Amino acid sequence: MTTVQNLDRLEERQARHTLSVQSLSKSYGEGADAVEVLHELDVRVEPNEVVCIVGPSGAGKTTLLRCLAGLLPPSSGKVMLGDQEMTEPLSEVGVVFQDYSRSLLPWMRTKENVAFPLQGRGMGRSQRMALAEQCLDAVGLPAVGRKYPWQLSGGMQQRAAIARALAYQSEILLMDEPFASVDAQTRFDLEDLVLDLRKRLGISIVVVTHDIDEAVYLADRVVVLSGHPATVVDVVDVPFGMDRDQIDTKADARFTEARRRILNEIRH
Amino acid sequence: MSTILAEAPKQLGRLLEQVWLVAVLAAAWWFLSANSTSVYFPPLSKIMQSLVSGFTTGTMMRDVVFSLSNILIGIAVATVLGVAVGILIGELERLRQVLDPFLQFVRSVPQSALIPIVIGALGIGQAPKIYMIAFACFWPVLLNTIDGVRSIAPEVRDMAKSYRIPTTLRIRRIVLPAALPQIVAGVRVSLAVGVVIMVVSEIFSAVAGIGHYINMAGSSFDISGAWAGTLLVGALGYLLSVSFILFEKGTLRWYFDSAALASHGRIKTTRSRRKAKK
Amino acid sequence: MAISEKLSPPKVVPDPKRPSGPARRPDQKRFAGPARRRKIALVMWQLATAVLILLVWTLVYASGYFSPDLVPPFWDVAVRFVGLAVDPVFWAALAATMSSALVGLALSIVVGVPVGMFLGITPAFYRSTQFLIDLGRSFPVIALLPVMVLMLGATREMEVVVVFSGVVWPILLQTIYGARRIDPVIADTVRSYRIPMGLKFFKVVLPNAAPFAVTGIRIAASASILIAVGVEVLSLTPGMGGNLARAQTDGAPALALAYVIYSGLVGLVLNKILWLAEGRFLGWNRRVTGGGQ
Numbered sequence: 001m002t003t004v005q006n007l008d009r010l011e012e013r014q015a016r017h018t019l020s021v022q023s024l025s026k027s028y029g030e031g032a033d034a035v036e037v038l039h040e041l042d043v044r045v046e047p048n049e050v051v052c053i054v055g056p057s058g059a060g061k062t063t064l065l066r067c068l069a070g071l072l073p074p075s076s077g078k079v080m081l082g083d084q085e086m087t088e089p090l091s092e093v094g095v096v097f098q099d100y101s102r103s104l105l106p107w108m109r110t111k112e113n114v115a116f117p118l119q120g121r122g123m124g125r126s127q128r129m130a131l132a133e134q135c136l137d138a139v140g141l142p143a144v145g146r147k148y149p150w151q152l153s154g155g156m157q158q159r160a161a162i163a164r165a166l167a168y169q170s171e172i173l174l175m176d177e178p179f180a181s182v183d184a185q186t187r188f189d190l191e192d193l194v195l196d197l198r199k200r201l202g203i204s205i206v207v208v209t210h211d212i213d214e215a216v217y218l219a220d221r222v223v224v225l226s227g228h229p230a231t232v233v234d235v236v237d238v239p240f241g242m243d244r245d246q247i248d249t250k251a252d253a254r255f256t257e258a259r260r261r262i263l264n265e266i267r268h
Numbered sequence: 269m270s271t272i273l274a275e276a277p278k279q280l281g282r283l284l285e286q287v288w289l290v291a292v293l294a295a296a297w298w299f300l301s302a303n304s305t306s307v308y309f310p311p312l313s314k315i316m317q318s319l320v321s322g323f324t325t326g327t328m329m330r331d332v333v334f335s336l337s338n339i340l341i342g343i344a345v346a347t348v349l350g351v352a353v354g355i356l357i358g359e360l361e362r363l364r365q366v367l368d369p370f371l372q373f374v375r376s377v378p379q380s381a382l383i384p385i386v387i388g389a390l391g392i393g394q395a396p397k398i399y400m401i402a403f404a405c406f407w408p409v410l411l412n413t414i415d416g417v418r419s420i421a422p423e424v425r426d427m428a429k430s431y432r433i434p435t436t437l438r439i440r441r442i443v444l445p446a447a448l449p450q451i452v453a454g455v456r457v458s459l460a461v462g463v464v465i466m467v468v469s470e471i472f473s474a475v476a477g478i479g480h481y482i483n484m485a486g487s488s489f490d491i492s493g494a495w496a497g498t499l500l501v502g503a504l505g506y507l508l509s510v511s512f513i514l515f516e517k518g519t520l521r522w523y524f525d526s527a528a529l530a531s532h533g534r535i536k537t538t539r540s541r542r543k544a545k546k
Numbered sequence: 547m548a549i550s551e552k553l554s555p556p557k558v559v560p561d562p563k564r565p566s567g568p569a570r571r572p573d574q575k576r577f578a579g580p581a582r583r584r585k586i587a588l589v590m591w592q593l594a595t596a597v598l599i600l601l602v603w604t605l606v607y608a609s610g611y612f613s614p615d616l617v618p619p620f621w622d623v624a625v626r627f628v629g630l631a632v633d634p635v636f637w638a639a640l641a642a643t644m645s646s647a648l649v650g651l652a653l654s655i656v657v658g659v660p661v662g663m664f665l666g667i668t669p670a671f672y673r674s675t676q677f678l679i680d681l682g683r684s685f686p687v688i689a690l691l692p693v694m695v696l697m698l699g700a701t702r703e704m705e706v707v708v709v710f711s712g713v714v715w716p717i718l719l720q721t722i723y724g725a726r727r728i729d730p731v732i733a734d735t736v737r738s739y740r741i742p743m744g745l746k747f748f749k750v751v752l753p754n755a756a757p758f759a760v761t762g763i764r765i766a767a768s769a770s771i772l773i774a775v776g777v778e779v780l781s782l783t784p785g786m787g788g789n790l791a792r793a794q795t796d797g798a799p800a801l802a803l804a805y806v807i808y809s810g811l812v813g814l815v816l817n818k819i820l821w822l823a824e825g826r827f828l829g830w831n832r833r834v835t836g837g838g839q
Contacts, residue, residue, distance in 0.1 A: 024404075034472040066426075069426075069430050070430070071426055071430055088432075089429055089431070089432055089434060093430070094430075094431075095402055095426070095427070095430040097423050097426060097427060098423075099421075099423045102421045102423040102424060103423045103424060103426070103427045105424070105442065105446075106440075106522055106523070106526045107446075107522045110440075115482075116431075116433070117431035117432070117433065119437060119441075120431060120432060120433040120434050120437050121432075126516075148522060148525070150522075150526035151526070164431075168431055233364065237359070237461040260406065272584030282673070285670065285673045285676065286676060286677055288674060288675045289675060289677075289678060290677050291676070294830065308693075308696060311731045315810070329817065341760055362591075363594055365588055365591075365593070366588065366591040366592055366595055367595065369592060370592075370595065370596075370599070372808050372814060372817075374810070375813070376597055376768070376810045376811070376812075376813030376814040376817060377806055377807075377809060377810035377813065378775040378776060378787070378809050378810075378813065379772070380688075380772065380775060380779050380780075381776075381779060381786075381787060381790055381805070381806045381809050382614075382806060383776050383779060383795040384779055384790065384791040384795070384802065385615075385616065385794055385799060385802055385803065388615055388794045388795065388799070390575075390616065391652055413712075416668070422617040440553045460684070460686070463686040464686045464688050464776070466686075467686050467688050467689045468688050468776055468779070468780060471688075471691065471692065471780055471782060472779070478689075479689070482689060482693075483692050483694045484691075486692035486693065486695070487692075489696075491693070494692050494693050494694060494696065497689075498689050498690060498692075498693055501685075501686055501689040502681065502685040502686070502689065505684045505685055505686050506680065506681050506685070508681075508684070509683075509684040510680075518635060521571065527728075
């Protein structure tokens, strides 16, 4: 199949680094006004692993993701990529933002959007366009590169945003509520895309979500955040391996069990 | 082909609907003023004669060229400077906060109040008028650019940061296009300001220009000449704004199309639904 | 599509957070830190900037590059500025300018809002007048001045007429736009509940158009001062602009600049007041467009 052959170069990229946070706390404001949002978190993302971060709204999930992306400096503790401390965004880490309609630039065609971060690295035009093409193929959007992002459906826009993160050649993908605003069927397709990319490219993926079903379906491990300030209340291992199925996996007793356990922890 | 034929009468109807009132008013003016002996309202035919003779035998052509080149140069200078400074201030939030009260104040100064000072000091030639137009047009462009840069969505800023987009590339490919709708709106405002300053500065004192023409005609009691010049300024103002809007539609296609898709898609469907009912 | 429809620029949508506020993350606003100390630092910086401006001004003056007619020393201007505040001539001029501007503005509200509502709810009339309105809007009214001065003389009435013909357009345009622009969901709701015409006009169309009309009035109000001053400068009609132009021709540039500063302050204060009034009057609108996530 041509798609798979095109992915040769993408596949060389295999996650090699562990992304982790060590006793990370984050407060907003200073002095007496300070509000602590995250308290002493420890999270590890091993190579080729999918980790989901769940928690009730306002639990600081997005804050944690922004720290992981190097967009937000932690108040204390460290964000580590392998042995290296992360103090700014690194090219090993690509981010897929929640609001895809805003993070894709409306004045560029879809392919240019995907290739844009590569231009920042000084890659030549023909080379980056070819890579963008490959990445659009990889996310199942082979024919829309010439269209503007706002001409695409929500699900397609989110695929394009994923393609951009892939084109950036990052080995770790961070996704913030990636499928919050698409319809249920599209959501299932995108979840399967995420699993497929992990399997084929060997990248690690972190997904922030408030949807427990989604978290359990995608993750090798689910990190549960709760409380004010938020702490890690549990880490649930999900033993389904690389191959999962929307119907069978979700009907599995272990799935139901993991889901019940997380739901209970978030409620209390 | 058949659809074009079917559309033609409808298009014609639309066109008629738009022009009939103008035609009626113009005709009314023409006929009602035909026998006018009033000094202040000369017959429209006489005004037209003044206009034609102004172009054929008078200085009108030179005046139009003078005025147009002033305003075009002035706005070009204002736009380049306004966008450059606006991006700088918009990107540096601290700087903007410090400068904010000063900018608000300068914006509120009636630009025409400065004309006597500038012309009194720099003379009545062409350069002071261009400075004046550029100065007056600079502020709308500057303030709109600042607003445009600041209203860039935080998601876009995060994206640029996390993909490590270098500053020059970011300015060129993100900040400038994102602020462009606002910048263009600022230039549109400054076009109106520029026309006013152009006319005012020429009326105040000049050696050429349409404003000068009107003023000369008025002070020598050539009323139809003054009316002719006034109508010409109106036509010029209209043409400038129409051509600018055409330019705007051209450069901002992505903006209008995406906005139309986002909000007016609904309106269109309701409309067509209503039509289908009929 | 009709050509003029294609050509009309996008209208000004009343913006809840003018001057179009920065797109901020809500979490940054909530945790603003020790606001007081930051505020003091900001004011210090602003004072420093003011000192810097005066310093540059003085340097430019001292360099002699510009004639003292253009750049008088700032202390002269300061003396004149303070002097004007206790000068009845100045207050008379201010009153004259303000009253012409406000009378012109009031007239254009009285004309612009009803006509705008009417055109907004009758599409046929709207299409017929569109070209005229476009023409009127892009017409630089100040060009009418020589003709007006001939007809009416350099008088208060003339000034009011010119102000009116300049500021009626934004009010008219914004009102038309507001009356035409009804959310399709609301339009469908009104239709499905079979709301009668009169009720629909007073309870739906009018409140919907109000914020747009008020925005138009705010734009018109600041324009009215600008036009009034411009008219006075050119025709030497008594008022701030007339005094200013006379001061310049009499060789008192410092006095002229003091007038310029006052006219800027007047515009600034007026803008602030109108902005606050708009907020008070149409608070619901800001809440709807600004507050919701």
